[in-house]
Structures are given as structure tokens and as C-alpha cells.
Amino acid sequence: MQVRDVISCLHCGLPCPDFKTSPLTKIVSKKGTQFCCLGCETVYSILKESNLTNFYKIKEKLPLQTEEPATRSKTYQTQTKHDYDYLDNADYLKKHCPDLSKKSLCFYVPAIHCAACIWLIERLPLLYTGVASVSINFGQSTVTVFLTESGLFSEAAFALHQIGYQPFPDSISKQIRHKKNRTTLLRIGISGAVAANIMIFSVAIYSGVEGYFLHLFNVISGFLFLPSLLYSARPFFKSAYFSIKQLQFNIDIPVSVAIILGSSISYSHLFYQRGDLYFDSLSVFIFLLLSSRHIYQQQFLANDVDQNRLSAFLPKTCLKLNNPFSKIPSSKTTTTLLTESLTTNDCILVLEDTIIPVDGKCQNKTCIIDNQIFSGESDPIHYKQGDSLFAGMKNVGPDLILTVSSIGHKTRLGQLIEKSKSLQQPKLATLSHSLSKLLFIVLFLCIGWTILIDGILKGSLSETLNIVLALTIIACPCALALSTPLIYTMSLRFASSKGIFIKTPAIFERLAIANPFFFDKTGTLTLGQFEVNNAHWLCDKDLISKKKLVYSIIKQLEFNNSHPVAKALVRFTNTQIGTQDSHDIIEVKNITAFHSGVEGIYENNRYVIKPFSLDDTGPSSHAEYSDINTSRHTQTSYPDINSKSIETTIGLYKNDNCVLWFELGDTLHTSTSPVLHKLKDQGKQINLLSGDQKKAVEKVGNHLPFNSLYYEKTPEQKLEVISKHPTSCMIGDGANDSAALSKAYVSIAVQGSIEMALSVSDVYFTVSGLNSLPVLLSIAKQTQRFTYATLIISLIYNSVGIILAVLGFITPLIAAFFMPLSSATVLILAIVHLKTLQHKFKKEVL
């Protein structure tokens, strides 16, 4: 047996499996380079044919990609050309193509991750001549395909798919958003240019220009200000108008009042050539406000979870049986249809290892279904003829025939999503919002007072105007409006750098008071996949001495099996005998997989791997020898925890005698127990909320510091439990949690969860395990602290300003000077906030 270096795949760079051991045929190109899988080989040969191998040269030159996008392997499914047929459907194009005459369609392509990808996709016209051109947006992972007169979208999409970039149709909304973004940029740019140039003349005016030049400069300022007033400030007026119409308070009302009042006073002063002008302060005001809003919005868009990616979760197309009730198998032809065009009682064919697209009744005698999406459990379940199957489940058994009962939103999955949407909690009016409202009222009272005292009693019009304008400028909750978003933006940015994606910054406030914490079990506290915990040898001293041989047999038997248990066994044998081949030692013949196991022949002995029950052999009567897998659970700082739980047992039978059996279970994340203890120490209540069996839940829960355990809960019951606690925080994954997640005060989805959980949760951890939770809590805490600090500072500034202005100590000029100053203070605070966070978590690697 020779040790060999790991050969990386020529196409994707991932290590190749050892083909000597695997039953797969070795995939080698003519020059002797290896591939990890058939997919990579196909891509390579397509590129070679089209003279596009430059792709690999570019890739070589790039700095090493430290992390592949997780979506890459997750979403890649083998599809045939016909799977994209729906793209040519006229109805579909009408809905999704923004401009039918142009023949362009935008795809979301999550696999784009480097410059070489861009290079390759840009050469799509070489692969399919129907493509006129493509434009790629790297940041958003979208590809817009422009077709020639005769081109077909299905062909273009399939060409993309063939070179390894599976496209998903993208929504139009994003393209509209793009156009909006351009307008905003224009407004900001113009108001910035205006502000800067007015300042040039203002400096001259403030340093004492007199006479003719003073008037000239004022007139120029007045003209320069026009574009800012008429174009850049328009969003404020619009928003103020709409909120007045609906009788609601909006921060844009005082902003608009200040702008309109200021500019009308300025223009009238300019006309009569007396009094002060405020063009400079107003233009700076507009520029700063627009920019801060833009930064804020950009941050939000970056964090936005695109709903569209979720619809990519269920298969868009399905195979409809043309003649479902014919008894002759050969007549069972199928046509590919859009899933949404199915009707009730249609029969569809669900291939092995694909996701069921609709709810329906099983027509096979039996079938094997991965029900992880609803139960969160990885163990496949057997269903009988006539049983109801739901969209989102995965068929892991043989091909399956299904009678459709409901489609789309009417499916159980669709209902769950709908339910989650309608349960979205009302948006909390933030503190700064209500404070601005208060300030607004105070402002009007003060203005009224000024008009009453100065205007009516003293009768001096110009003084009244001055005070009123100074008031509006100084009382404008500009710093106040800026402060909260800025701090939030910083926090959001920092959180995403740590792999925490936050949908709405209102979470920071809510996390501060969130108390009962509910944790889902599978995939949240645990790894969510089977691991071999224990291997028990039964009798047969002869075989024990040949441990390596036995593990090689197991590995060969299970290597090509995709069942989670088989995968766990292969992983386990790898830790025992290394990833090297076992082909060199032995060769197992006639490997056949059957209903609940596999069997094969080695040296005239029949070896079977199948479920094992303790009663089978009465293990107590045998001498036992255990191979404890000690590689796990050494990291936790709480050594008293036995993190294991028996969930299933499987045995190796030699000629019907069990020689070896394994305990397989789901193991806890190493982070679970320290994090839970930390939470408990902070005085939080922690509960376990699982759909699992009582026994399994107690096995895990009893070793952890939970306050209470909930088990055997259906998604609907989970929702009920959560609803009883108005400030609960739910941490979970999977569709079975989605209703509960959406009802929770704070909802967190962890990695490994399906994308759907993302659409209903507020926070998403990209790093597996719970380590992100304390980080998030600490970010929330500091965010709250800094938000209050900035609020107080801007409030003090505003209230002092108002008092001084009413008393007539502040001219509009000073007010205009102090306004940007207070904004600067807030900005500095926000930067300090980000720096402290960065400093705090510098050493913590997640």
C-alpha cells in the first residue's frame, strides 16, 4: 500500500477522491490530470472544445480563494436541457423580461466567485451563438443575458449551467432598484457640487466683501442653489407631502419646512438686498442628509435577503406523466412542465434524489423520503401508497409517482411561508423617531411663541423671521435622524464581517430585552448529521485482529451510497484507516444495495451492512471490544458533558452473524455548551424546543443547563409555545421552525438551515455553531449604548439650541454652522463605535 499525495481537481481545485478505492471509474484527461467528479470533467471538456482553457491560467494567477461561497455546492443540481424550457415560455417572459423587444433576462448565479468566473461567463457567446452579450454584476452575483434575434433563453441558461454556473431567474424588482440608485447618486452629486461651490462665495462674504461684489456673490449663490433645491431636495418634499396626506409624522416634514422656509427667506432677502442669506447652510444640509440616507440604504440593500432566492428552493419544473394509468411501463413518457402550470390530480414523476415540487399522494407501493425540511431529522422515512407527501421533501428512494393535490402557495410549505409572512411583527417605532416627533411639536410651540411675542407684540418682522429660521435649522432633528442609522450601519457592517447577517437593525433594541431563549435541537445545538460514536466488536477474535481489513470492506460497501448513515460510516473508516485506498488490500465483489442496507462478497464470505438491534445477538453474552471515537468532544471546557446520544445502530454481518456494530448519533457542536452556560450566567432563560422524540431530546437536554425541555412539537405547536412569550428569542433552522421563528420577538437562523428559514428570521449566522450568539449579543449591547449616547448628545444640542434661539442669541448663520458640527460629532461617535467593536473582537476568530 503506498501513500499518495492528494491530487487536486484540475477544474475546481478540490481534492480528488482516491479512484483506486472508489467504485467510480477514474476520471483523467489525456494529459493525465485528474478531476474530482464527472461534472468537473464535463466542464473541462466543454471549455477545451471551445478553446477557453485560458480560464485555468487566469485562475492560477489569482490569490487563493480562502472561502468558496457556500451556495456553490449546495445549489448545484444536475439538470437537463429541458429543465430550462420554461424560460422560453411566452407567459414567463412577459412576467420576467423587463423589455420584450430587447430580449434580455437577468439571472442570479451564486457560483460566481472570482475573476476567472467573470472571464468565462463573458465568453458565453462563444459557447452558444444565440447570446449577443452578457453583463455581469460581481457584487450581486447576477448575469444579464442579451440574446440575438433567434436566441433562446433556455439554451443560454443551459450553456451557463454546463460550464458550472447554475442560473436562477432573477426578479425585476432588483433591476428597478438599480435605476433608483442612479437617481440617488445624481441627487447627491449635484447637491455636493452646489454646496461646495456656494461655500467658495460664502467664505468671501463672511470675510467681509462689501458693496457690488457682495450682491454679485449673493446672486451667484442664489443661482447655484437652484438645482439643489429643485432637484436634489425633491425626495424630502415628496415624502413630506405623502406623510401629511396620510396625517402621519415623518422626519421629512421638518426637513422640508426648514428648506422651504430658509430658501424663501433667502430669496426674498436677495431680492430686497437686505438681511442674511442661508444658501450655504441649506445646501450643506441637503447634501449631508442625502448622503447619510444613501449610506444607510446601501447598507440595508447589502443585508437584504432576496426573497427570490427562496423560490429557487423548490424545483421550477417537473415531469408530468402523459399516460399515468397505462399499465405498460414503456408508455410512461413524460413532458417537462412549469410546476405552476400543473393542475390537481395530474401525475408527476419525481426522480431519485430530487425535491418534490408539490403536495400529493404517493402512488408507489413504498417510497423513501428525506423529511428533513419538516422534521429537521436526517433519517429518511418510509411512506406507503396513498400517503400524503409534501413539497420540499426529498425523494431519496427510487423514482416516485405522485398525484398532485396542491401546488405553490397552497402546499404545506407554501402555507408555512404565508403564515410566517403574515405574522411579521409590527415595526417598533424607534426611540429616535418618537424623539424627533417630540422635537417637532416643541419646535412648533416655540415658533408659535416667537411669532406671538416678537411678531405680534414687538411687531418686528425681520427679527421674527430670523428667529424662526434659526429655530427650524437648529431644531431640525438632523443629527438625531443621522445618529441612529449611522450607529446601526456600523454595527451591521461589523456583524456581517463576523458572519452575522441582520435583516433589520431593530434587532439590537429587541435583543437587549429578549429573554426566554428557545433553541432547536437538530442542526442548531448539534451538527445535524450522523457520526459514528462507538464501534462494538462481537466475538470473532480472528476478525478483530484484521481491523483494517474489516474497515476496508465497510468502506467499499458503503462508498457509493448517499444515505446519511453510509456517509457517516465512510467518514468513520477514513479516520480509522486513513483516506487511502482499500482496493490495494482487498476487492469486494458484487456490491448490491437493497432496501435497508448493502451487501457484497469478499473471499467467499457474504458481508451485509444493515440496521442492528441489540436483541439480535444478545450482545451481553459476547466479549465486547470498543473502538471509541475520541476525536470528538475534547474541546469543550465542560468535561462532564456526555455529548452523545444513541440515535441509531447499524451492524456488519458476516454470513448472517453480526461481527461489528456501530452506534450512530448526532453530536453537539463544540460551541454549544460553553455558549449556553454563558447565557445562563447572564441570567437568561434557555429552553430546548424540538420536534424530536422525548428520549432523544432528553439525551441532549439533560446534560445542558436548560430551564425546560419541549419535545415532540409540531411546527404549529412550536408556534404556540413561542407566542406565549412576547419577548422570546428563537434560534433554529429548517422549515419546521419557520412559523415559530417569525413569531419570535427575535429570530435567528443558523448555518446549515435551508434558505427558507432565512426569509422569516431576523438574523442569520453563516458560521456554524452558536459562537456567533454571544458576539451578536455583545454587538447589540454596545450598539444600544452608543445609540443612547448619540441621542443624548444630539438632544442636548437641540434643546440648548432651541432655548438660545428663542431667546434670540442665535442667528441663522450660527445655527447653520452648528448644524454640521453636531452631525460631525455624531459621525465621530459612530466611528469610535466601530473601532471599539473591531478592537474587542480582534482576537476572537469565529
Place this chain on the structure above:
Amino acid sequence: MNVLYYLIPITLSIVTFFVIAFIWTVKTGQYDDLDTPSQKLMIDDD
């Protein structure tokens, strides 16, 4: 002070020029995607 009669038109025309240039860059979509071009730098054109 007479120099101002030249300087002011010059400044104003410079402003106009740059604002127009800026409008052109936005309208032609040069700010739409700030990530792709930076990645493309790595590719030699052949």
C-alpha cells in the same frame, strides 16, 4: 478685484463641466457595479 471678472466665469464653467461629466458617468451606469471591474484587472486581455 478686476481679476474676479475672469475667475468667476472660469469657476462656474469648471463646475458645470464636472457636473455634466458626473451626470454622464452615472447615466452610463459606471457606478452600478463597483466590484466586477476590480476583478477584471486580474485578467490579461489577449
